[in-house]
Amino acid sequence: MNALLAFPVALPLAGAAFIALTDDSTPEELKDIPAMLVAAATTTISTIILIRSERVTLVHWFGGWQPRHGLAIGIGFVAEPIGAGMAALAGLLVTGALVFSWHYMEEAPRLYRVLMLVFLGGMSGFALSGDLFNMFVWFELMGVAAYALAGYMVEELGPLQGALNFAITNSIGAFMILFGVALLYGRTGALNLAQIGRTLAGHPADGLVIVAFALLASGFLVKSALVPFHLWLADAYAVAPAPVCVVFAGAMSEVGLFGLARIYWTVFEPSFAPNASAVRDVLLVVGISTALVGAVMAFLQRHLKRLLAYTVISHVGVTLCGIALLNGSGLAGAANLVLSHGFLKAGLFLACGVLLREFRGVDELNLHGRGRRLPVLGTAFAVGAFGLIGLPYVGTFLGHSLLDEGAIQHGHAWLPPLIMVAAGVSTGAILRAAARVFAGWGPKRDPLLTPEPPEEPPEEETNRVLMVTVVVLFVAVGICLSAVPGLQDRTEHAADRFRDRHAYVERTLFGQAGTYGPSAPVVLHRATGASIGYGIGATAIALATALFGLFRQRIPATIRSFGTRTLEPAVDGLKSVHTGIAGDYVMWITVGTAVLGGVWALTLRGP
Amino acid sequence: MTYLPYAVAAWLFLVGLYGVVSSRNLIHLALCLSVMQSATYVLLLAVGYKNKATAPIFRGIPVGHPAVDPVVQALTLTDIVVSVTVVALILALALDVHKQGHTVDPDHIAGMSG
Numbered sequence: 001m002n003a004l005l006a007f008p009v010a011l012p013l014a015g016a017a018f019i020a021l022t023d024d025s026t027p028e029e030l031k032d033i034p035a036m037l038v039a040a041a042t043t044t045i046s047t048i049i050l051i052r053s054e055r056v057t058l059v060h061w062f063g064g065w066q067p068r069h070g071l072a073i074g075i076g077f078v079a080e081p082i083g084a085g086m087a088a089l090a091g092l093l094v095t096g097a098l099v100f101s102w103h104y105m106e107e108a109p110r111l112y113r114v115l116m117l118v119f120l121g122g123m124s125g126f127a128l129s130g131d132l133f134n135m136f137v138w139f140e141l142m143g144v145a146a147y148a149l150a151g152y153m154v155e156e157l158g159p160l161q162g163a164l165n166f167a168i169t170n171s172i173g174a175f176m177i178l179f180g181v182a183l184l185y186g187r188t189g190a191l192n193l194a195q196i197g198r199t200l201a202g203h204p205a206d207g208l209v210i211v212a213f214a215l216l217a218s219g220f221l222v223k224s225a226l227v228p229f230h231l232w233l234a235d236a237y238a239v240a241p242a243p244v245c246v247v248f249a250g251a252m253s254e255v256g257l258f259g260l261a262r263i264y265w266t267v268f269e270p271s272f273a274p275n276a277s278a279v280r281d282v283l284l285v286v287g288i289s290t291a292l293v294g295a296v297m298a299f300l301q302r303h304l305k306r307l308l309a310y311t312v313i314s315h316v317g318v319t320l321c322g323i324a325l326l327n328g329s330g331l332a333g334a335a336n337l338v339l340s341h342g343f344l345k346a347g348l349f350l351a352c353g354v355l356l357r358e359f360r361g362v363d364e365l366n367l368h369g370r371g372r373r374l375p376v377l378g379t380a381f382a383v384g385a386f387g388l389i390g391l392p393y394v395g396t397f398l399g400h401s402l403l404d405e406g407a408i409q410h411g412h413a414w415l416p417p418l419i420m421v422a423a424g425v426s427t428g429a430i431l432r433a434a435a436r437v438f439a440g441w442g443p444k445r446d447p448l449l450t451p452e453p454p455e456e457p458p459e460e461e462t463n464r465v466l467m468v469t470v471v472v473l474f475v476a477v478g479i480c481l482s483a484v485p486g487l488q489d490r491t492e493h494a495a496d497r498f499r500d501r502h503a504y505v506e507r508t509l510f511g512q513a514g515t516y517g518p519s520a521p522v523v524l525h526r527a528t529g530a531s532i533g534y535g536i537g538a539t540a541i542a543l544a545t546a547l548f549g550l551f552r553q554r555i556p557a558t559i560r561s562f563g564t565r566t567l568e569p570a571v572d573g574l575k576s577v578h579t580g581i582a583g584d585y586v587m588w589i590t591v592g593t594a595v596l597g598g599v600w601a602l603t604l605r606g607p
Numbered sequence: 608m609t610y611l612p613y614a615v616a617a618w619l620f621l622v623g624l625y626g627v628v629s630s631r632n633l634i635h636l637a638l639c640l641s642v643m644q645s646a647t648y649v650l651l652l653a654v655g656y657k658n659k660a661t662a663p664i665f666r667g668i669p670v671g672h673p674a675v676d677p678v679v680q681a682l683t684l685t686d687i688v689v690s691v692t693v694v695a696l697i698l699a700l701a702l703d704v705h706k707q708g709h710t711v712d713p714d715h716i717a718g719m720s721g
Contacts, residue, residue, distance in 0.1 A: 144696060147696055151700055151703075154707075156717075157708045157717035158717040160700055160708075161719055171693050171697075174689075178651075179650060183654075583629060590628070
């Protein structure tokens with residue numbers, strides 16, 4: 001038995017309870033310590049699980065309720081490298097965020113630390129669970145902690161609006177997941193993922209299975225904020241405290257996609273195998289439209305956290321494309337993107353946190369040139385933005401190159417150029433903001449950008465050196481990840497195991513341990529011509545976007561007015577969809593679910 | 608086998624959804640979410656129900672006598688706990704909105720959009 005698997009959940013939850021109980025009697029200067037220690041210990045255990053799971057998939061049945069004759073009775077945790085890696089990433093980001101927020105939270109910091117640990121417990125449980133209903137429970141636990149964290153600044157209306165929109169839309173997403181779970185349970189009498197998959201295998205998909213899949217997929221897509229389910233995300237991320245945004249952007253958004261991938265490959269893959277292209281095409285369309293919409297919306301923002309929030313949407317779209325390819329390279333690419341993006345975006349959000357503390361605002365135009373006196377932060381911010389493009393061996397490169405490889409293998413050569421545009425435009429938006437804030441380029445006024453209600457952080461002494469150090473560390477790790485020898489082979493290997501349903505069933509239900517050979521060779525693969533071309537193209541687009549954002553007044557008036565006339569309706573239309581009203585968002589979720597379900601009902605049936 | 612409970616579940620879900628979409632009051636909206644969640648209780652219980660079966664308490668009934676599925680009741684109870692947490696949180700946020708902005712209309716909280 002691997003009782004170790006219980007700790008990534010038990011430790012943060014017990015730690016949260018401990019902190020809630022003892023905080024009053026802890027001396028003021030020691031109050032930050034326990035939460036950081038608990039988060040660091042959780043990360044360490046998740047990492048040990050990750051390393052051990054590379055040899056053999058680890059299984060733990062709570063209370064010793066082992067399966068009998070291939071029939072799951074109890075609730076089990078199953079750790080393979082991708083799930084364990086997700087848990088380890090979440091732990092690392094929470095630890096970093098807690099270190100950053102040393103003295104950052106002046107209002108009820110106890111609740112903040114407790115919520116962060118509960119949030120971590122929820123994410124770890126979701127990543128490790130092998131039981132569908134159990135996944136739902138972790139999903140909700142993580143959700144409730146996240147709603148409270150998003151609305152942490154309850155004295156301001158912006159955070160309240162963001163948290164309410166977040167809570168309402170994501171609750172409805174969770175209901176849809178629960179509906180899907182109930183339908184699958186009704187059909188198969190099982191809640192264990194391997195067991196459900198085994199019962200469904202061998203029967204062609206019928207209406208009920210398709211409806212269940214559409215509901216589960218929509219629920220997860222709401223959490224990960226894919227078009228048209230994405231509208232809540234910018235409201236919530238723009239107003240959440242910066243250290244919370246780190247965990248939202250780096251782990252929570254990705255956890256939804258992880259859930260979708262997990263249920264597809266353990267439960268639905270055999271039923272949908274004859275029509276897998278229907279799943280692939282629909283998800284690719286959703287992914288790429290999300291990537292493009294997120295990038296354009298990011299370009300239209302002046303509130304830095306809201307801008308970054310839209311780039312998160314764009315990134316999640318790209319990651320979904322990797323998963324949607326339904327092959328090993330694509331999935332490995334998605335996993336690598338999640339990893340490097342998590343660190344880079346963490347650095348960028350924390351940099352916003354420093355700006356908010358220094359200048360009491362994160363409005364790009366108001367901060368014009370004021371960042372000049374923070375050269376280290378400015379450099380880290382710009383380098384972090386460049387890391388998101390995918391230049392050879394830098395930042396998200398590995399993820400992008402694997403994803404492109406997967407797309408080309410499958411005859412989807414149209415995909416990489418579109419991803420290149422999305423990555424270029426969303427990075428260009430960040431670079432524009434960096435140039436305006438830290439170098440003072442471009443005009444101080446720009447009517448194109450959406451104004452937002454200001455934030456009013458209380459004045460407080462904070463430890464700037466520590467905060468900037470955390471930013472630099474996050475960015476540095478994110479930048480270096482693509483140049484780690486052996487990482488590519490290991491993630492490809494992990495992705496193949498993640499997709500191997502038979503091995504998963506044998507291991508979980510029958511205890512047949514397949515050990516996997518010595519770890520992959522520690523080599524750094526040469527960048528292919530296509531991926532170098534991709535990197536250069538995306539860089540060119542990013543620079544062009546940034547320069548356009550800063551200096552478009554210098555374009556000759558005739559061309560400019562023509563451009564304004566043609567593009568203005570589209571831009572206004574796109575902006576007007578993002579109303580900030582929960583009811584509208586729920587309407588879009590309903591429409592999106594109906595369309596997904598309808599399309600799949602027509603295309604997934606029959607052999 | 609009757610389809611009535613499934614129809615009731617679908618009806619509750621949709622009527623709650625309509626309420627959420629059209630709501631102009633955060634407290635009303637929270638209760639509409641509750642209605643939607645009730646749909647999941649009905650669905651879960653309907654999935655585990657058997658005609659002419661007893662409750663899943665096996666003391667004093669003959670071996671082999673049919674009983675309804677005990678798992679779905681556990682799921683429903685868990686679901687109720689989750690629902691209480693979420694509704695409580697939304698109501699707490701609604702209270703703060705009223706305190707800060709003197710409104711409970713979800714369309715006019717902070718005017719953040721675009």
